[in-house]
Amino acid sequence: MPILPDSDYRPPFYLRNGHLNTNYAYFRRKIKPADYSRVRINTPDADFIDIDTLFDNNKKCIILCHGLEGSSSSQYIIGTAKLAAKMGWDVIALNYRGCSGEINKTSRLYHSGFTEDLELVISKYENIYDSISLVGFSLGGNIVLKYMGNSVVSNKIHKAGAISVPTDLSICAQEMKKFKNIAYTKNFINSLNIKIRQKHKQFPDLIDLSHIPKIKSVWDYDEYYTSQLHGFDGAEDYYAKCGSRQFLHKIDKPTLIINALDDPFFPIENTPFDEANENPNLFLQTTKYGGHVGFSMPKHKNYWCETKMMHFLNS
Numbered sequence: 001m002p003i004l005p006d007s008d009y010r011p012p013f014y015l016r017n018g019h020l021n022t023n024y025a026y027f028r029r030k031i032k033p034a035d036y037s038r039v040r041i042n043t044p045d046a047d048f049i050d051i052d053t054l055f056d057n058n059k060k061c062i063i064l065c066h067g068l069e070g071s072s073s074s075q076y077i078i079g080t081a082k083l084a085a086k087m088g089w090d091v092i093a094l095n096y097r098g099c100s101g102e103i104n105k106t107s108r109l110y111h112s113g114f115t116e117d118l119e120l121v122i123s124k125y126e127n128i129y130d131s132i133s134l135v136g137f138s139l140g141g142n143i144v145l146k147y148m149g150n151s152v153v154s155n156k157i158h159k160a161g162a163i164s165v166p167t168d169l170s171i172c173a174q175e176m177k178k179f180k181n182i183a184y185t186k187n188f189i190n191s192l193n194i195k196i197r198q199k200h201k202q203f204p205d206l207i208d209l210s211h212i213p214k215i216k217s218v219w220d221y222d223e224y225y226t227s228q229l230h231g232f233d234g235a236e237d238y239y240a241k242c243g244s245r246q247f248l249h250k251i252d253k254p255t256l257i258i259n260a261l262d263d264p265f266f267p268i269e270n271t272p273f274d275e276a277n278e279n280p281n282l283f284l285q286t287t288k289y290g291g292h293v294g295f296s297m298p299k300h301k302n303y304w305c306e307t308k309m310m311h312f313l314n315s
Contacts, residue, residue: 002276004285009304011289011296018262019180021291025303029075029296034082036072036093038100041124047108049117050100054081054091059130060158061090062313063121065140067164067293068218069191071099076137076163076293080306087310090129092121094140103198107206111226112139112169113242115147122154131158133313137293138265141165141257142244148255149247160255161309164263164293167248168270169239173219175267184265185217192221199229248275248282256283256312258305260290283312 015021036052043049052072062084066074072081072093081091095101096110096117110117118134126132134157136144141162147153148160166172176185193212200207211224222235232238259271276284285308287295295305 002280002283003273004283007285007287007308009287009290009295012298015294015296015298016289018260018264018289018291018294021260021262021289021294021296022264024296024298025075025291025294029303031075031078031082031301033073034078034093041120043117043120045106045108047097047104047106049097049104049120050095050102051121052093052095054085056085056090058088058090060088061092061125061129061132063118063132063134064091064093065118065134065136065143066094066096066099067138067140069099069188070137070140071095071101074137076303076306079302080135080309083302083306083310087314092125094118094121098195098198103195103202107199107203107229109195109199109229111230111238111242112142112166113146113238114230115143115151118143118147119151122157126154126156129156132156133158134160135163135309135313136161136165137163138165142167142169142242145244145251145255145257146242146247148253149244149250153253157253159253159313160251161258161312162255163258163305163309164265164290165244165257165259166266166270167243167245167272169243170236172266172270173217173222173235173239176265177217177219181264188218189215189221192225196225245272245275248272249279251279251281254281254283254312256285256309258285258287258295258308260287260292260294262289263292265292
């Protein structure tokens with residue numbers, strides 16, 4: 001039962017391709033910025049995170065987690081935030097460390113399994129609301145699923161969702177090495193290398209810039225920097241410990257995963273069909289089309305995945 005029937009997502013013919021749908025959402029979607037209010041939260045390790053909020057004294061709150069090198073200003077975050085606010089939710093949009101426009105203070109940045117800051121935000125706001133729901137996109141989806149299955153989950157958490165989520169980090173990292181994904185990889189690496197250079201200025205004895213010429217893929221970046229900055233023994237150790245797939249069977253609150261079968265970032269093996277079949281709390285919605293955090297709907301304010309996710313959270 002938790003594997004949902006064929007979706008009602010029917011994109012126009014020119015978006016029935018994973019790359020075209022992905023790039024349409026990234027380059028062609030034009031949505032006005034949200035009227036956020038920013039809150040800075042100090043962390044226990046003498047760092048900070050910035051969250052952007054839409055507060056209107058509602059009784060329920062949604063916390064949104066962006067993807068790799070995204071932010072609260074990512075189009076999919078703004079679209080979901082505005083839709084949720086319109087439906088009567090208070091909204092908290094996380095910016096991971098180093099993603100709010102100001103580099104953070106410690107040597108750590110963020111990664112696919114970094115749930116500590118999400119837990120901090122939940123603990124800060126859980127007494128204010130009757131219920132809280134979580135939604136993550138791509139890397140943020142893995143963070144949400146890992147939290148739901150491998151953390152002491154707040155009793156205020158009502159539901160959760162993950163969109164275009166890599167549940168098996170290792171096989172997805174290998175998929176990103178393929179020629180078809182070279183443009184995406186180059187974009188990610190350029191952005192990540194900027195942050196590593198900023199970190200080098202802060203911690204010249206800790207950050208070794210000699211690795212930068214070796215970085216040709218996300219796997220390389222994780223091997224030389226993510227793993228070393230966050231205490232893992234290389235990229236594969238990081239993937240093995242942080243991939244959310246191993247925790248899906250422990251999720252005990254309603255959680256929806258939405259993944260497109262033509263997502264260029266993920267092979268079909270990433271889709272957790274077996275886990276959804278075995279866990280009555282885990283719902284899986286796959287679509288034939290949609291790309292990566294795409295699900296584009298030209299001439300609509302909200303894209304299909306945002307509307308579908310909010311319907312699930314409100315049901």
